[in-house]
Amino acid sequence: MKKIYILLIAIFAISSTSCSDYLDSDYIFEDRETIDKVFTDYKKTEQWLAQAYTYLLGQCCDVASKRNTPFVFDDCMYYGDDDVTVDATKGGALSYNKFREGAYDENTFQDTWNRCYNGIRQASIFIQYADMSIEHSAEEIIDLKAQARFVRAYYYWLLLRKYGPIPLVPDEGFDYNQSYEDLELPRNTYDECVDYIAKEMVLAAQGLPLKRDQLSITRPTRGAALATRALAMLYAASPLMNGNDDAYAQQMANRDGKRLLNPVYDNSKWAKAAAACKDVMGLGVYHIYTADFRSTHSIAFPATIAPPIHPEYSYKHFPEGWQNIDPFESYRSLFNGQVTAMDNPELIFTRGNNGLGDDVNSMANDQMPGSAGGNNCHGLTAKQCDAYALANGEPFDLNKFLSETPVGERFVTEQEVNEGKYPQVRSGVWKEYANREPRFYASVAFNGAFWPFASARDGNYRNLQMWYYRGNTNGRTNASDKWQPTGIGMMKYINPKDCNTNNGKIYDKVDCAIRYADILLMYAEALNELTPGSSFEVATWDGIPYTISRDKEEMSRAISQIRIRGGVPDYEEQVYEDSGELRKYLKRERQIELLGENQRYYDLRRWKDVEKEEAEPVYGCNVLMTQAKAEDFYDRVRVEKLQTSFSRKMYFWPIDYGELKHNKRMTQAPGWKTYD
Numbered sequence: 155m156k157k158i159y160i161l162l163i164a165i166f167a168i169s170s171t172s173c174s175d176y177l178d179s180d181y182i183f184e185d186r187e188t189i190d191k192v193f194t195d196y197k198k199t200e201q202w203l204a205q206a207y208t209y210l211l212g213q214c215c216d217v218a219s220k221r222n223t224p225f226v227f228d229d230c231m232y233y234g235d236d237d238v239t240v241d242a243t244k245g246g247a248l249s250y251n252k253f254r255e256g257a258y259d260e261n262t263f264q265d266t267w268n269r270c271y272n273g274i275r276q277a278s279i280f281i282q283y284a285d286m287s288i289e290h291s292a293e294e295i296i297d298l299k300a301q302a303r304f305v306r307a308y309y310y311w312l313l314l315r316k317y318g319p320i321p322l323v324p325d326e327g328f329d330y331n332q333s334y335e336d337l338e339l340p341r342n343t344y345d346e347c348v349d350y351i352a353k354e355m356v357l358a359a360q361g362l363p364l365k366r367d368q369l370s371i372t373r374p375t376r377g378a379a380l381a382t383r384a385l386a387m388l389y390a391a392s393p394l395m396n397g398n399d400d401a402y403a404q405q406m407a408n409r410d411g412k413r414l415l416n417p418v419y420d421n422s423k424w425a426k427a428a429a430a431c432k433d434v435m436g437l438g439v440y441h442i443y444t445a446d447f448r449s450t451h452s453i454a455f456p457a458t459i460a461p462p463i464h465p466e467y468s469y470k471h472f473p474e475g476w477q478n479i480d481p482f483e484s485y486r487s488l489f490n491g492q493v494t495a496m497d498n499p500e501l502i503f504t505r506g507n508n509g510l511g512d513d514v515n516s517m518a519n520d521q522m523p524g525s526a527g528g529n530n531c532h533g534l535t536a537k538q539c540d541a542y543a544l545a546n547g548e549p550f551d552l553n554k555f556l557s558e559t560p561v562g563e564r565f566v567t568e569q570e571v572n573e574g575k576y577p578q579v580r581s582g583v584w585k586e587y588a589n590r591e592p593r594f595y596a597s598v599a600f601n602g603a604f605w606p607f608a609s610a611r612d613g614n615y616r617n618l619q620m621w622y623y624r625g626n627t628n629g630r631t632n633a634s635d636k637w638q639p640t641g642i643g644m645m646k647y648i649n650p651k652d653c654n655t656n657n658g659k660i661y662d663k664v665d666c667a668i669r670y671a672d673i674l675l676m677y678a679e680a681l682n683e684l685t686p687g688s689s690f691e692v693a694t695w696d697g698i699p700y701t702i703s704r705d706k707e708e709m710s711r712a713i714s715q716i717r718i719r720g721g722v723p724d725y726e727e728q729v730y731e732d733s734g735e736l737r738k739y740l741k742r743e744r745q746i747e748l749l750g751e752n753q754r755y756y757d758l759r760r761w762k763d764v765e766k767e768e769a770e771p772v773y774g775c776n777v778l779m780t781q782a783k784a785e786d787f788y789d790r791v792r793v794e795k796l797q798t799s800f801s802r803k804m805y806f807w808p809i810d811y812g813e814l815k816h817n818k819r820m821t822q823a824p825g826w827k828t829y830d
Contacts, residue, residue: 189283196289203280203298206305207372209273210505213265214312216752217665219516220532228755229767230538230745231644232796233520235531235635260808260826266316267813270309274323277306281325300361304374304382307354310347311382315389315756318406318806318823319344319414340408340819344415348390352430355383356695364439371495371506377437378503380695381668384430388676391423391683392760394805402802405824421683425690425702428680431673432702433695434502440670442715443493443500444472445483453617454606454650455483459577461592461721462546473715481721486596489750490518490649491663502668514663517750518647519654521599523620523628524636526607527654530628533638534598536773536790541745542594545578547722552790555586564785580604580619584788592721597749599643601775601787606650609658616653623781630777639795640774641787646750666751674712675744681709682736706730713740716747759805772796801825 192198213222220233227233280302284295313320321339342350359379366373389395394403397419406414434440451457458480460468467475487493488500495504507513522528544550566588568581576588578595583602587594599605601622610616622641624630630637649661681704684690689703706727714724729735744757758764772793779787803825814820814829822828 189279190286193283193286194288196287199284199287199290199298202276203284203302206273206276206280206302209269209276209309210305212269213263214269214273214309215505215513215665216667217517217750218513219520221516223752228758229770229772230535230541230749230754231532232535232639232772233532234637234639234795235529260822261810261812263807264810266312266807267810270313271323273309274306277302277309278323278325281306296361297363300358300379301373303354304358304362304379307351307358307379308374308382310351310354311386314344314347314351314386316807317809319347321817321820322347322350338817338819340410340412341414341821343412344395345390348386351386352383355379355386359383359695364437368496372504374503375439377434377439378668380430380433380437381502381673383695384427384434384673384676385668387423387430388427388680389756389760391420391427391680393762394760396420396423398762402805402824406806408821409819421685421688422690424680424683425692428677428684428702429692429694429700431677431680432700434670434673435677436694439499440502440673441499442473442670442674442719443484443488443498444479444719445487446480447478448480448483454608458483459592464546464723467718467723473718476718476721479719481719482592482596484719485593488669489647489663489666490652491661492649495664500670501664501666502670502673504664504667506664507662514647514665515660518649518652518660518663521644521646521648522652522654522660523599523605523643525618525620525627525655526605526610526615526652527656527658530636530638530643533640533643535640535793535796536642536775537770538745538749539598539600539642541742542598543591543722545589545591545721547591547717550590552586559585561785564788582619586788593746597644597646599645599648601641603643603645605645605648607653607658608651609661610653610656611658612656615656615658621781622775622777623784623787624778625780637777638774639777639793640772641777642774644750669751671716671747672751672753674716675740675747678709678712679737679740681705682733682740686733704733709736713743716743720747764805765800765802768798769800772798 192202215222217223220227281299284290284299284302287295290298310320310322319341322342323339356379358374359376362374362376362379364376366375395415397417398415399417403415403417404413408414447460448455448458459482461476461481467477469475469477471478488498495501495506507515517532519527520529520532522530524530540550540552542550564585566576566579566581566583566585570576571579571581576583576585578590579588580602583600587598587600587602599620602619605618605620607616607618620628620643622629622638622643628637647663649663652658652660654660681702684702684704686704689701692700692702694700710724710730717724725736725739729739741757741761741763745754748754758767773790774793774796775787776789776791777787779789781787803823806823808823808826809820811827811829814822
């Protein structure tokens with residue numbers, strides 16, 4: 155009996171086409187003939203793989219604007235404008251609230267599903283037929299097939315992270331002679347999905363190089379494959395997926411009752427995740443990026459402001475200390491395009507400047523003040539602002555600031571600026587924003603923050619403080635929704651040369667899909683969750699045994715690099731001795747270090763912290779106040795425009811109607827409409 159193989163994308167990706175269209179043999183024979191022509195032609199073979207990459211854009215981006223990546227709507231960030239291109243269902247309602255409340259229907263923001271399964275199909279066909287090429291060398295085919303294997307597994311990772319357990323398509327496709335009902339697939343368990351991704355990434359790593367040249371910097375490397383494997387394994391070890399037996403997890407099941415989230419806790423999963431992170435660290439390719447200490451300066455690139463004197467860190471070179479680095483510029487340059495992807499030793503995987511008009515550049519324009527041609531709508535919550543430490547590394551305490559700073563002395567004066575008392579800020583700034591850690595100044599556009607806008611032609615458009623008081627150019631107005639509801643903006647992706655008016659431009663940035671700092675934090679988190687006194691034998695990706703246990707020195711070695719680069723001391727030894735205490739510190743560290751990188755949305759869910767953190771009221775400044783009542787502006791108020799609640803159904807994204815209609819064995823995520 156002649157077999158004709160059809161990939162599951164025929165069912166999953168294009169629900170508007172009938173089943174019979176995909177079972178028509180003439181269509182398949184025509185497609186098979188095309189495949190023969192493609193994979194015996196050098197250029198067409200390359201184009202086929204290139205097409206597999208294109209699905210990584212749009213809603214499959216890791217870092218992008220709100221139009222593609224709604225996951226930036228966590229408890230730390232918001233988009234303040236009412237944009238019908240985001241929420242086309244109701245132009246008069248704030249799209250931020252609709253997303254946070256789960257008010258979108260099951261068919262909204264579903265392009266991830268389509269793009270991923272199309273990409274899986276494209277990559278799978280390439281893996282099957284690439285060996286037909288007679289114009290590629292054997293070494294080239296190994297690399298190309300490894301790229302396709304990476305891309306396919308990465309699409310599964312994006313699906314798993316967003317939708318939870320998803321169906322795994324058999325690599326060899328389907329038998330044409332099977333009935334339509336037999337072609338339908340249920341969800342695989344979460345652990346089955348992770349095992350598949352991990353195994354595929356190991357196979358990909360075997361054929362991928364350690365580094366890429368400038369022209370292929372967006373193609374995966376061995377490190378990218380192993381880092382994605384580590385991410386998947388860390389998620390599998392996390393509370394939502396490991397030992398979860400709550401009501402939500404019980405409902406996450408197939409029609410035959412098969413549980414999809416493991417109800418039995420397995421501590422060894424943390425050891426496997428730690429070992430997977432160590433595999434990336436052991437490559438010897440990546441390290442934390444630092445900018446050199448700078449004694450000369452310009453307005454856009456100021457001289458280094460050294461952190462407060464610390465006996466352990468002020469007189470040693472990085473990574474033992476910060477004597478020879480600029481912590482502010484080290485962090486700022488990672489995201490604003492100042493450091494290219496090729497020159498960034500911390501970057502493990504990137505799409506480059508990810509295009510389609512809704513990329514990182516677009517997100518930067520959403521952060522840009524309106525007076526500089528930006529949309530002035532992407533900002534931060536007071537919770538995020540408070541998360542950053544003081545310059546000496548101590549936690550910021552708002553109540554302590556208010557009790558210790560007399561009324562009438564809470565704004566930075568010109569005299570204090572001239573005396574160098576507050577070198578990070580300018581006069582008129584609320585002192586809550588003074589003497590904070592360097593990452594604060596690279597990320598937070600507080601009221602009165604300094605913006606160079608260095609590419610503007612006219613000097614009147616450059617080197618300005620931006621104010622969010624009501625009545626100011628960038629403050630609250632009833633005539634527009636382009637203002638910051640919390641009175642706190644964001645500038646993490648802003649280059650000091652960026653300006654979108656007066657003949658200026660926004661400089662290209664790249665998305666940091668995976669970077670080494672995340673691997674280090676993941677490694678420390680996984681080690682911290684191991685039962686004290688226990689040890690696990692885990693093989694490396696290439697079969698060499700590791701012994702993994704909770705190790706204070708190892709955790710400190712990983713975390714300290716990130717904190718010292720950020721200009722703050724490592725944690726005290728007593729923090730490392732207490733796993734519960736270190737867990738709290740690590741969560742705060744991820745909140746700060748990975749702001750705006752599409753991590754916290756998922757972190758809160760995998761930790762099962764989301765039910766508390768995203769249900770809390772959003773607080774900010776009192777943006778009704780004008781500059782004449784400047785002190786009242788800083789009263790903490792609930793921001794009604796951004797209020798929300800969290801429902802459990804928002805742990806995982808729903809499956810849309812078309813998918814459930816065509817695949818009767820597919821079950822809906824708990825809490826969403828089933829269409830049965």
